[in-house]
Amino acid sequence: MSGTIAARGRIEKRQAIVDAAFAVFARAGYAQAGVDVIAAEAGVAKATVYSHFGDKENLLREAIAASADQALARNLATIETLTDHSDDIRASLERVGIRLLECYCDDRSWALRRLLSAEINQFPDLLDIIHTRAAERVTEALADRLARLTVAGHLHTPAPRLAAEQFFALLTGPMDTRARLGTRHVPNSERRAVARAAVHTFLQAFTPKPVGTPSRRSDT
Amino acid sequence: MSGTIAARGRIEKRQAIVDAAFAVFARAGYAQAGVDVIAAEAGVAKATVYSHFGDKENLLREAIAASADQALARNLATIETLTDHSDDIRASLERVGIRLLECYCDDRSWALRRLLSAEINQFPDLLDIIHTRAAERVTEALADRLARLTVAGHLHTPAPRLAAEQFFALLTGPMDTRARLGTRHVPNSERRAVARAAVHTFLQAFTPKPVGTPSRRSDT
Amino acid sequence: MSGTIAARGRIEKRQAIVDAAFAVFARAGYAQAGVDVIAAEAGVAKATVYSHFGDKENLLREAIAASADQALARNLATIETLTDHSDDIRASLERVGIRLLECYCDDRSWALRRLLSAEINQFPDLLDIIHTRAAERVTEALADRLARLTVAGHLHTPAPRLAAEQFFALLTGPMDTRARLGTRHVPNSERRAVARAAVHTFLQAFTPKPVGTPSRRSDT
Amino acid sequence: MSGTIAARGRIEKRQAIVDAAFAVFARAGYAQAGVDVIAAEAGVAKATVYSHFGDKENLLREAIAASADQALARNLATIETLTDHSDDIRASLERVGIRLLECYCDDRSWALRRLLSAEINQFPDLLDIIHTRAAERVTEALADRLARLTVAGHLHTPAPRLAAEQFFALLTGPMDTRARLGTRHVPNSERRAVARAAVHTFLQAFTPKPVGTPSRRSDT
DNA sequence: GATGAATGAGACTTCATTCAT
DNA sequence: TATGAATGAAGTCTCATTCAT
Known part of the structure; x- marks a missing residue:
């Protein structure tokens, strides 16, 4: 089809990050939410979050x-x-x-x-x-x-x-x-x-x- | 006449801090609000805020x-x-x-x-x-x-x-x-x-x- | 005799401060010992400690x-x-x-x-x-x-x-x-x-x- | 080969921190010792000290x-x-x-x-x-x-x-x-x-x- | 592309000390 | 004289962000 396995993985990771981000933001508020926590909850490394979304604000x-x-x-x-x-x-x-x-x-x-x-x-x-x-x-x-x-x-x-x-x-x-x-x-x-x-x-x-x-x- | 500008009473200072705190909390949110800023806006030292309210949470x-x-x-x-x-x-x-x-x-x-x-x-x-x-x-x-x-x-x-x-x-x-x-x-x-x-x-x-x-x- | 009531009080307070100071220093160490705590334990105000001993170092x-x-x-x-x-x-x-x-x-x-x-x-x-x-x-x-x-x-x-x-x-x-x-x-x-x-x-x-x-x- | 001065390995940094910590603690005592000073003496950033040891107490x-x-x-x-x-x-x-x-x-x-x-x-x-x-x-x-x-x-x-x-x-x-x-x-x-x-x-x-x-x- | 490690800036909080009453 | 109140300086710790692997 259109996506390789690696590409599918990337998209899925992106989705996992967005979901985790919303959950953590909702729970802790924007300022108190740690990017570490979001990354952990999404099962990725913190730097991966940044490579996907640039910064915390955009992630919100x-x-x-x-x-x-x-x-x-x-x-x-x-x-x-x-x-x-x-x-x-x-x-x-x-x-x-x-x-x-x-x-x-x-x-x-x-x-x-x-x-x-x-x-x-x-x-x-x-x-x-x-x-x-x-x-x-x-x-x-x-x-x-x-x-x-x-x-x-x-x-x-x-x-x-x-x-x-x-x-x-x-x-x-x-x-x-x-x-x-x-x-x-x-x-x-x-x-x-x-x-x-x-x-x-x-x-x-x-x-x-x-x-x-x-x-x-x-x-x- | 007991109070000059410099020598406001303790109660007045407390009120000034509460007002400043609400203003800053409302503007920036709890986590982003700096106690420094609140103190400055109230015209007192940061430590004075703590002597009145103990901690940021209580101030909120x-x-x-x-x-x-x-x-x-x-x-x-x-x-x-x-x-x-x-x-x-x-x-x-x-x-x-x-x-x-x-x-x-x-x-x-x-x-x-x-x-x-x-x-x-x-x-x-x-x-x-x-x-x-x-x-x-x-x-x-x-x-x-x-x-x-x-x-x-x-x-x-x-x-x-x-x-x-x-x-x-x-x-x-x-x-x-x-x-x-x-x-x-x-x-x-x-x-x-x-x-x-x-x-x-x-x-x-x-x-x-x-x-x-x-x-x-x-x-x- | 030699001391007025007030003077006796002062000397006794001085002694109380020294005792409290030793106790607190011994318990917490010099740096961690709070002058507040010493004053409280001696039953005097913090400023009184300073009027007697000048500063914390001398008190030690x-x-x-x-x-x-x-x-x-x-x-x-x-x-x-x-x-x-x-x-x-x-x-x-x-x-x-x-x-x-x-x-x-x-x-x-x-x-x-x-x-x-x-x-x-x-x-x-x-x-x-x-x-x-x-x-x-x-x-x-x-x-x-x-x-x-x-x-x-x-x-x-x-x-x-x-x-x-x-x-x-x-x-x-x-x-x-x-x-x-x-x-x-x-x-x-x-x-x-x-x-x-x-x-x-x-x-x-x-x-x-x-x-x-x-x-x-x-x-x- | 692998390590320049700038890029010491993690273990070397850890050792440098421990050494610096002991020196500073010995010189100034635990309470007076600043983590800033320890970090500077070890040639790392303050936060690095914390990432290695969690807190000052554990570092001691x-x-x-x-x-x-x-x-x-x-x-x-x-x-x-x-x-x-x-x-x-x-x-x-x-x-x-x-x-x-x-x-x-x-x-x-x-x-x-x-x-x-x-x-x-x-x-x-x-x-x-x-x-x-x-x-x-x-x-x-x-x-x-x-x-x-x-x-x-x-x-x-x-x-x-x-x-x-x-x-x-x-x-x-x-x-x-x-x-x-x-x-x-x-x-x-x-x-x-x-x-x-x-x-x-x-x-x-x-x-x-x-x-x-x-x-x-x-x-x- | 993903990550472990590092960091600089800044947050809250404490405390020795002083001042006016 | 003794004190309550105020403060400036300093300290520990966190966190968003970047870099080399």
Whole structure:
């Protein structure tokens, strides 16, 4: 094929380093993370890390980008299941909400967000990586689906982007305190309850008014 | 007159150190923050920092606790203005929402949250400091007020604690992305818009049903 | 009488500081000994130590000198009991030997010697303090007594100074290894055995030859 | 061939560090010795010292152990020359005594003993290193030889271990004061005199009694 | 290409000493 | 006079990074 055994080994080593780097960064923070430790955890020599990534800063970027890509993929896959095939909009939203919360509460997701918060002053471009690669696209994807559901008459979201933001807020906001920024495990049942409450509030606000009934003014 | 500039009292020096410490920790992160820098910024010798706080770790705790106390005070003061004296519940909530967002978007608040996220793995007890001292009490205070407004007939929040959580979520959730975790300044007008949208959604969900009108079942 | 209450307090404090200093120096070594610790152990403030002794180095000197004086006094008192009143020279020497070993094995004596060894490079004059104040005078005092015993016909020490040195050597030499430089406690019985063996060897060498027998030349 | 001055092998560097460490520790004491200074004296970077020895404490141990091994070797080699090949036991003992005193009075030996005294409180295990590695074995080796000389009829030491202790005591005891713990140089002639006096006294005590023979052989 | 070894810069922390009360 | 507070200098140790094999 395309790769010799040696080349395959190199790529695999690179992947092992990125994985180890994310794990160590997440555990210890950027500054406290030792390149020795990362190298050891990846099973390579310290100099090998440098030959692959140049310096520690770049290693952080790559690790974060890889982690963001993973999170993006899972979130998009979940959102794509939100179609207008079903008539029970509440059940659909709850199912999607629960799965989005699963993504949000994944250990790697918490670690990614914490790392981002931690290093945003030192490396402001990290946020761009994340936002353009993941957060923004997820919100937009959800907004797209809400728009289609509105068109289909299942919802009433005249400002789909704002509605998407609020949907995420209602889902994840209560988790931040409950999960103690990812330090505490939140049981499935509690996650489901939060998701149901979020969907309930969301639907109160964004359910289409029955036809023929004079509706109140909508907001901006 | 007891104090010249050179001869500040011990307490003043302690306060200066705490302030400088929070500023430097917020700017550089715990590990990267140099005690030299903190001391210089506080206008004292490095050893003085140690004589006051023992070690860097304890200094972080004190700085965080002080900052959390400040944030708590501002939030509580705001929430206390949410009374049932006015008939215009929407206006009241919007006013409170806007002021809560001001607290939330204050530079020190962002810094506090980022610092917390950053160091939670190394210092898990920080979260306890914050949660018991600030976050929990703010949420409960808001829940209290929502309950009173419900009793007064202005709202319908059968689960005030959950409603309070959602109110905060609707307010602050959209800010996280818009403010880029505090890196980007969000103009007043945008903050007001977020607050209004949050209050609108909140009221859709928690406005008392008109008397004599059959209401839909609420979920669990 | 001569001192006011305040003055008496000062002198007592000075003594307390010297005692504490010796204890701490002995325990931790000069460099590792903290003036804080000495002050605390003496029950005074750190600055008081400085007002009494000027600096740490001088404090060491005073502490060592005081300790050397104590050791000197005990040794001299013991040696003075070595008279020619008794006919049993062996018993006399053994009694003195045992009591000299008690002095030598006292915790403070070990500490003094260790401290001296430790700091002799940094403070060469310490040795002068000790030697002129104590060691030299003890050896000379013993040499005096050996000379008188020789004159009285109980011993034969044509070179009393050398004999005194060897007496001390036979006594203390075996103790160094047995007591592990003062770290290990040597039981009384063992000390007595060492003293008896020392006296035995000493007497083999320095017992006067029987009268009427042609004696061999003694060496220098 | 392989090693230029700049590129000494790892083992050579290690040896250079140990040597420098012993020199600096001996000169300044453990606490006052700077790792910087040791590194500079060894011609390596400070961090290299740490990569080899972990920490300063361990460096002390290794330096002391190395020095003790050297001293042991010299002492054992000397003692091994004490055979029963010669008939002149006095000359043999004097020769060995002089050479043992040379070992004892070597600068490194003094330094080793001073260092040991100095740090025994902080590092009690140092004494075990020395005792098991050197002191004990030297005394035992001498005791062995004294026993063989007794068997051969040249000496009479029914308790060889004690006799060995006393031989060392008579040799080294007088040196401690004369050499001022190694601070003062003792001329060869004086060392020889001490050795002769020691041997004289030793022989007075441990010469075999003539069996049925009228007079003993005269000494030198 | 991968690695063991080395290093320079810098971090936290301590401590003898001084000063104003 | 005695002291609490402050400090500058110094020390141990770590770590990201490079170089020769």
